Amino acid sequence: METELMGALKERSEVDAITVFATNLKDLLMAAPAGPKATLGLDPGLRTGCKVAVVDATGKVLATDTIYPHAPQKQYDKAAHVVDKLVRQFNVDLIAIGNGTASRETDSFAADVIKRGNLKVQKIIVSEAGASVYSASELAAKEFPNMDVSLRGAVSIARRLQDPLAELVKIDPKSIGVGQYQHDVSQTMLAKRLDAVVEDCVNAVGVDVNTASAALLTRVAGLSSTLAQNIVDYRDENGRFEARTTLKKVARLGPKAFEQCAGFLRIMDGKNPLDASAVHPEAYPVVKTIAEKTGRAMKSIIGDSSFLRTVNAVDYTDETFGLPTVTDIIRELDKPGRDPRPEFKTATFAEGVNTINDLEPGMVLEGVVSNVANFGAFVDIGVHQDGLVHISALTDKFVADPREVVKAGDIVKVKVMEVDAGRKRIGLSMRLNDEPGADNRPTRSSKPARDNQRGTQRQRSNRQEAGNSAMGGAFAAAFAKAKK
Secondary structure, three states, X not given: OHHHHHHHHHHXXXXXXXXXXXXHHHHHHOOOOOOOOOEEEEEOOOOOOEEEEEEOOOOOEEEEEEEOOOOOXXXXXXXXXXXXXXXXXXXXXXXXXXOOOOHHHHHHHXXXXXXXXXXXOEEEEEOOOOHHHHHOOHHHHHHOOOOOHHHHHHHHHHHHHHOHHXXXXXXXXXXXXXXXXXXXXXXXXXXXXXXXXXXXXXXXXXXXXXXXXHHHHHOOOOOOHHHHXXXXXXXXXXXXXXXXXXXXXXXXOOHHHHHHHHHHXXXXXXXXXXXXXXXXXXXXXXXXXXXXXXXXXXXXXXXXXXXXXXXOHHHHOOOOOOHHHHHHHHHHHHOOOXXXXXXXXXXXXXXXXXXXXXOOOOOEEEEEEEEEEOOEEEXXXXXXXXXXXXXXXXXXXXXXXXXXXXXXOOEEEEXXXXXXXXXXXXXXXXXXXXXXXXXXXXXXXXXXXXXXXHHHHHHHHHHHHHOOOHHHHHHHHHHHHHHO
């Protein structure tokens, strides 16, 4: 009984750990994209140099190079000239800098280059988690067969700033840098759950069929890896798709697959304006009927909120399309192809704070939430070591789940409460009124706090009644969990 009970408790814990991982992954994949802008990716390094890659608005690689602005080579001026030339030559809008080794030094270098040349370009530090895994992967080798492995990482860094979702789907979710205890839980259950999250995110955002990679298309409902590659091959051979119906000409893409995938694939500036929306081709007759009954052109209906508010969904229902479906169609016509991801924002790391030794208690810094656990949130403040905001320091109110307050990718302001450079531990607080070294514990008089206290008392009581045996401890823990 003890073995069975401990097994059941471990299984429950695994489910909770996988849920935390899946939630963090979803937040990361749904992070705001910078959009289709020419981007220069910088993969920082010291001895091996900084890898440089320039990609255009569609993610196509335009140029690559390696520069050595830092020790031991210290070819600062030469490196600055290379970056300045590339920015001007390809009209670069953004500079994406990986957050690994020498990232803050590279960030300062980029700032100096921008200031020297009076360049109209924005620099942003992005997470490079998983970039090295992608660089050495079979997918990267197929995508860039003649490119050095180290340079592929810079391409990935640039692209993940343009569209995090489109680039991160190429990397094994377990290598992206979120989640905990991932090696201690069922690998089959974890992989299944994370794959489902990736597919949900891709389908929620939609995919531009004329620019998407085979890896991204594979995540679309109804498309296998073979069908995804066939779509890319057809596009390379015949040019861009002008209509969703053209997908039926792709090898092995039958009626059933088309029915499943068509609503998630977008065709921008195509022959039919509805092809850029989430309206499924099967539902086009509903839109056509609305246009005919109201005497409006189909193209003029799309995006006309004032007109669409006057449309009564009930008038367009039939045996095939019910009220919920017609309501969804009208809502989609109001904001065609809307992106559920938030507006693009960036964090600004403090100048002069580059390592953990530069931190002092009391500093107020801006950072990015890199991971969320049940006990708090980890925040990247630009010192190569994430700090921890304990659940009790997230806000002045009682918090049962840290995700009620923050999620991965959020930009937050934190105060440094404690620094242990030897153990590489940084204690942070999002309550900016807290004072380092003081007792900042909130006075909890709320009902949840009282309930937790009573639950703790009951747990102690149950533990005492159960005795000190291992069986008694297991029963006490199970009883407390069941009560919650």
